Amino acid sequence: MFHSCWFWLSFLIFSTHGQTDPCPDLSHHKLNDTWRSTAVIAGSVYQNDVLLTEGWYRSVSGAGGTIPLTAPNSGTCGTKNPVWMNDTLPNTGETKNASMCAVVFFSKCFPTWSTVQVKNCGSFYVYYLTTPPGDYGYCFGTETKCPVGEISETGFTPGCINVDDVVFSVSITTGLEERRGPIKGIPNSDVINLEIKFEHNIKFTDDNVNPELFLYDVNWYININLLTNCSHSLIPYANLSTTHLSETCWRDTYRMNFLVKCEVRLRGFNGRILSVFRTSDFFEAGFKTDQTSYTVAESSSIDIKITLTVPLGCVYNVSLTIEKRYGFAETHCRTVIAVQTPGTDDCSTGGVSNEAVTFGDTNCGVSISHNDWNTTKSLTVYGASDNTVTTESRSSYIRLKFPGVIPHHLAWNNVLKQDILIVVDDADMNVLNNLCYSSNDPHMRTFDGKLWENQRLKEFLLYYNEPRLYWVHAMYQSCSRWSSATCNCGVAIRNNQALFVANFCDEKIGWRISQTRSNRYVEKSFCDDTHMIINKNGNSYTIILPTGTQISFSHYYSNNNRTFISSISIKPVSS
Known part of the structure; x- marks a missing residue:
């Protein structure tokens, strides 16, 4: 009822x-x-x-x-x-x-x-x-709360997972963020600043885990120093992009070529800690080389590969259109990574050098612009010859440096790279017996050891290095008025337009002619040692070309009142 x-x-x-x-x-x-x-x-x-x-x-x-x-x-x-x-x-x-x-x-x-x-x-x-x-x-619904220690998107079944089973990793990428405002140090300016940023990537091992189930604590480190002014707590997944590391967090304290690390911890929506901090690998921010040490043979070369790991960045006028930014950056947002010998502010660009390494015609560095910052550059390093046969290698350190700054982007100001070791293997031992020579009569020997005779008069080409434009010429005259043998009487050595001549030949060269007055002069047509080095010891000469190739000869006065060169020898290098 x-x-x-x-x-x-x-x-x-x-x-x-x-x-x-x-x-x-x-x-x-x-x-x-x-x-x-x-x-x-x-x-x-x-x-x-x-x-x-x-x-x-x-x-x-x-x-x-x-x-x-x-x-x-x-x-x-x-x-x-x-x-x-x-x-x-x-x-x-x-x-x-x-x-x-x-x-x-x-x-x-x-x-x-x-x-x-x-x-x-x-x-x-x-x-x-x-x-x-x-x-x-x-009654309402069919689900129940997740057990203690488990979570789901709603806090209820289905999909409850044990927080101890939630495994994730953290990695770091880099990019640029656009900020409109003044340039640092010029408060009244209004420009578009493209500034460096570091972003974390959080990846759960189980693809079925919903990242929106958690709040996140995010800390950033440079080297081993916690950046307390850029740490974040209890951040929803939807807002994680706001926790990247901006340039403003470190620019006033650090310069590029530092190490960046990020650590992340999970929390529940009640604030309860659900995981330990998981840490990324260190990210090397700046520029790096493919190796930290290299080995090169004398007079050979190796390429050091140089790569930027973060963008250069740039500053644009607000009126500059997107289409014109590329050309502007190519001219104005550019820098040079220069190479130096530690303790000096310069480098050897070639020639015969007392340094273990030289750098050819590379202008001692590589140029990088904002537009091609992620393109690997090559710096060619040559092993300089010491012109001495030794059994031990030599070594030298070189240093890569940003000598200046990108305009208004101080993050790159005077950035240094840890010194790079270059080991130069001695190559002279390999060519000790590989001599080309012309001794009087004259008896000839080629670089590959073949012997032959030359009984012809006047001037002949002994040695030619086509890539380097090196020449060595020899002059022959009869050894005596009635002799049918020839002797060395002159030598000319040329490096491009630089010329060295030693001439002891008769004014008139021929068979069975009356003796004429002899030349007796040694001359050169250059002013410094970059084209060749001339070492004189009494009547003996050794001329050293920039690659390390050596030409040696000595002259003597004969009993028939004539001057001859006893032998002309050429010790080459590999290039």
């Missing part, structure tokens, strides 16, 4: 309640009770809705937002007699009267109500609920 009276009262009420739209947020009540889930077993004390005020309700619990459409088990939904909907849900925008049932001891569908109104608001449903008698409670 009691249930029958409640049935007719409910019907009367549902037929007469107001027609106001219940979907707007302030037009319905919120239920956030996790005990209403069909997955929750009632305890020793039953929950119920005896104090529920009649009206429109929406469930916002993570357990679910709808009254179940099938009968739950008795004693579930945290109550003695769970109430469920024995009907279907309305379409979007529709309102319908839905049949309701209660699970009681003797029935899965005890008809305590005839209908409950339900409206489909698009992304959720609202229900017009009335107050039931004691020991009855409305």
